[in-house]
Amino acid sequence: MELMDKLEILADAAKYDASCASSGAPKRTSEGKDGIGATNGMGICHSYTPDGRCVSLLKILLTNFCVYDCQYCVNRRTSNVPRARFSVDEVVKLTVDFYLRNYIDGLFLSSGIIQSSDYTMEQLVAIARQLREVHHFRGYIHLKTIPDADPALIAAAGKYADRLSVNIELPTEGSIERLAPEKNVHTIKLAMGSIRRKLDEKAEEPRSPTFAPAGQSTQMIVGADASDDKTILSTAQTLYGSYKLKRVYYSAFSPIPQSPGTVPLAPPPMQREHRLYQADFLMRGYGFQAGELLPAAGNLALDIDPKLAWALSHREHFPLDLNMAEESMIARVPGIGLRNAKRLVELRRLRRIRYADLTRLRCSMKKIAPFIVTADYRPAADTTASEVLRRSMAEHSPRQLDLWAELQAA
Amino acid sequence: MSGSGAAATVAAGRPVLVHSFDEWRTAARDLLGHHVPPHAVQWISQKDGGDLFAHAEEPQGAPAVKRGSPTVRISRKLMDMLQTAACCRVPNRWAFLYLVLWRWQQGEHDVISPADEDGAKLTSMVKAVKREEHDMHAYIRFRERHEQAGPPRFVAWFEPGHDVLPQVAQHFAARMGRVTWMIATPEASVMWDGTTLHSTGPLMRGPEDIDDAGEALWLTYYRSIFNPARLNAELMHGHIPSRFWKNLPEGAIVPAMVTQAAAGARKVGQTRSVGERGGTVIPIAPDKAQPQRDTPSTLDACRRCELWQDATQAVPGVGPETAAIMLVGEQPGDQEDLAGEPFVGPAGQLLARAMQDAQVERGAIYLTNAVKHFKWEPRGKRRMHKTPAQREVEACSYWLDSELAQVQPKVIVALGSTALKAVTGNPHATLKDVLGKPFMHQGRWIVTVYHPSYILRVPGEDMKAQAFEVMVAGLREARQLGL
Numbered sequence: 001m002e003l004m005d006k007l008e009i010l011a012d013a014a015k016y017d018a019s020c021a022s023s024g025a026p027k028r029t030s031e032g033k034d035g036i037g038a039t040n041g042m043g044i045c046h047s048y049t050p051d052g053r054c055v056s057l058l059k060i061l062l063t064n065f066c067v068y069d070c071q072y073c074v075n076r077r078t079s080n081v082p083r084a085r086f087s088v089d090e091v092v093k094l095t096v097d098f099y100l101r102n103y104i105d106g107l108f109l110s111s112g113i114i115q116s117s118d119y120t121m122e123q124l125v126a127i128a129r130q131l132r133e134v135h136h137f138r139g140y141i142h143l144k145t146i147p148d149a150d151p152a153l154i155a156a157a158g159k160y161a162d163r164l165s166v167n168i169e170l171p172t173e174g175s176i177e178r179l180a181p182e183k184n185v186h187t188i189k190l191a192m193g194s195i196r197r198k199l200d201e202k203a204e205e206p207r208s209p210t211f212a213p214a215g216q217s218t219q220m221i222v223g224a225d226a227s228d229d230k231t232i233l234s235t236a237q238t239l240y241g242s243y244k245l246k247r248v249y250y251s252a253f254s255p256i257p258q259s260p261g262t263v264p265l266a267p268p269p270m271q272r273e274h275r276l277y278q279a280d281f282l283m284r285g286y287g288f289q290a291g292e293l294l295p296a297a298g299n300l301a302l303d304i305d306p307k308l309a310w311a312l313s314h315r316e317h318f319p320l321d322l323n324m325a326e327e328s329m330i331a332r333v334p335g336i337g338l339r340n341a342k343r344l345v346e347l348r349r350l351r352r353i354r355y356a357d358l359t360r361l362r363c364s365m366k367k368i369a370p371f372i373v374t375a376d377y378r379p380a381a382d383t384t385a386s387e388v389l390r391r392s393m394a395e396h397s398p399r400q401l402d403l404w405a406e407l408q409a410a
Numbered sequence: 411m412s413g414s415g416a417a418a419t420v421a422a423g424r425p426v427l428v429h430s431f432d433e434w435r436t437a438a439r440d441l442l443g444h445h446v447p448p449h450a451v452q453w454i455s456q457k458d459g460g461d462l463f464a465h466a467e468e469p470q471g472a473p474a475v476k477r478g479s480p481t482v483r484i485s486r487k488l489m490d491m492l493q494t495a496a497c498c499r500v501p502n503r504w505a506f507l508y509l510v511l512w513r514w515q516q517g518e519h520d521v522i523s524p525a526d527e528d529g530a531k532l533t534s535m536v537k538a539v540k541r542e543e544h545d546m547h548a549y550i551r552f553r554e555r556h557e558q559a560g561p562p563r564f565v566a567w568f569e570p571g572h573d574v575l576p577q578v579a580q581h582f583a584a585r586m587g588r589v590t591w592m593i594a595t596p597e598a599s600v601m602w603d604g605t606t607l608h609s610t611g612p613l614m615r616g617p618e619d620i621d622d623a624g625e626a627l628w629l630t631y632y633r634s635i636f637n638p639a640r641l642n643a644e645l646m647h648g649h650i651p652s653r654f655w656k657n658l659p660e661g662a663i664v665p666a667m668v669t670q671a672a673a674g675a676r677k678v679g680q681t682r683s684v685g686e687r688g689g690t691v692i693p694i695a696p697d698k699a700q701p702q703r704d705t706p707s708t709l710d711a712c713r714r715c716e717l718w719q720d721a722t723q724a725v726p727g728v729g730p731e732t733a734a735i736m737l738v739g740e741q742p743g744d745q746e747d748l749a750g751e752p753f754v755g756p757a758g759q760l761l762a763r764a765m766q767d768a769q770v771e772r773g774a775i776y777l778t779n780a781v782k783h784f785k786w787e788p789r790g791k792r793r794m795h796k797t798p799a800q801r802e803v804e805a806c807s808y809w810l811d812s813e814l815a816q817v818q819p820k821v822i823v824a825l826g827s828t829a830l831k832a833v834t835g836n837p838h839a840t841l842k843d844v845l846g847k848p849f850m851h852q853g854r855w856i857v858t859v860y861h862p863s864y865i866l867r868v869p870g871e872d873m874k875a876q877a878f879e880v881m882v883a884g885l886r887e888a889r890q891l892g893l
Binding site for chain 2: 049077080101113
């Protein structure tokens, strides 16, 4: 099989992994050195595909042969897909060639399970080792970790990779048992735990050999089972706390060819995935707890963003006086982000904040107006019912992209 | 350099001519020194045809103080903003930068805040330049030339909207190592010979002897990594401004991909060309696919309460099954939950010190917890220990009882109140009644001491030392009783 054919099959097979981030690596340079590659910690998206997702890494599977039978996965053993397998050299060559042409920032390598977990993991590590040691490649490497693999192999992976990830796949143990019969939530947690322990050891002993400097992440599939957003966010919160993950990625389930009867035929609304990312960002950046965003079972609102939803149900905190309030509370006002909250507090040291300042900071005035007090402004009707405010602020296309899906289903 | 020239023109009241940020900086310093207000200066500039790297040797940042010129004190942040904004191709950029500098000098430091009118303009100029730099890092595409053609191996054409080529060239020098390359733009070109950057003046698009094999692979990749079920072309165009598409190889295939996806291929995530091929089912029996795993102990599978959900694993006791002394703590903590062993975290280390002081050999006793799963609540990005509820202690007594039955210790050391309640089965037992007073319960001695994490967090060195002594005394007592 030609390299081109393999690339076609194995890139197609890898696109269900949402992560393509290349940020968080330590600064590296190749100026005046053998080898290629540099990182500056920021990560660069080199292109975007028509699904709006960024291309930052060469994201491929080593092989889509897989002995597992995960129901949501196009590569499950019972799936009738064309199969292919790269050699170690082919992956290395593709990475270097793409990197030199400035298509990518590095490699994100995953694989179907072939023979055994250890064998598969060994192959992934061999590619990363060859890139680093033979080609002196200093770009970004993200390796998908096989949870059942020997901890020694995970340690070796962390030596070469910037980021390691273990996919939790589904938010509850019951769903994993049902939809991914060969996977096991216990071993997934143990693998994440062993990565966290290695990261902790490295943090305590800065001169020890490097270990996954960009940390670890995971992915959850949304809409392949019946779990609601409350369950998903609680699971994410548990994972963040327990394993110090850098990111949890949410991947809306995409219907797959000859889909088994155990998974839905239709995808969840893309807006649901978007809301989960927004809520996730509020948990990571703003200190929101999952329970604040969703106090009871159910899903996030599709028509308004989760911060606005929270503010509308907590009118007791508002209107907030921007000349008095703490930065963390200012950041909780809908329409004011972390950066603007910081800017407002800086400006406040020089003079009083006025309404026009917010316009110049490009805050969303429609959102912000009912929630703030400034030196020259107080909302006229701060007794307006939350329901009324919500209707005036709802986004008009809550079910983004669904029209086509319905036409096709018809 | 033109610094002294600028000063001379100021004196003569003529327009100030500048080509670069460094020239502007020198001129502006002189003008400020002569208290010339912004409206009294006319700045003129020509297109920068000079050497891109002429000023690269000069240290960036604080202005070099020239004899006779007044010192202008500005913040590092303002300096950075001015320098970056100077790359922004807007009319009257030099006059605007001088206005900002003038206002700062007058004490109006909010001139750099985006909430100020000039500050907003300055911020947007900085943002536009940074954005352009970023876009150039992202959307330059090198094409490879035949090796026989000699250096540069890789060539690229780009049309930057602002004057960012020198900074961007540095980025690629770091990225490409000793590989040679050239970037051509409508205004100037730059070449990297593996060790040094050279300005080569305006050049047209690179020669025709280009090897396109890499580009064909890239297009295949680009086509295959797209998920037609998620088509959202608007979002894609929102990310890459339209002026870049014509120079991106993938730009040519985007319209067809969008049309195909919109016309039916959206039912599934698979790319059409892959879906149309014949496939292979992997013939392997389900039981053969099961990975080899250690059989979980029944404790691992325990669902007597909800605590297993947020924990990594159940933490069983450790120690010889013939131990005369059993130490019972409250529950595993953050470290224990990850390691699967009791008393490996900070509290465990304190306990080890106390055991050493009491001459109790760690290997000779059985260490366990009243509750086997870690109970916690999120606090920021950490797990904060949370005291287990009575029902959780009761649910877990099944496991503690079976450990007691197995080990049959003569003495139990209860660490803290939860352990005391668990080993006595009395939910109302309190620490202060029995602290330091061993008592018999169901034919065994029970010695009660503080929990080591209490000792870790009790305020004041005196209190700490005192509590630690109570623990050492209790352990010593237990050793005596266990003999």
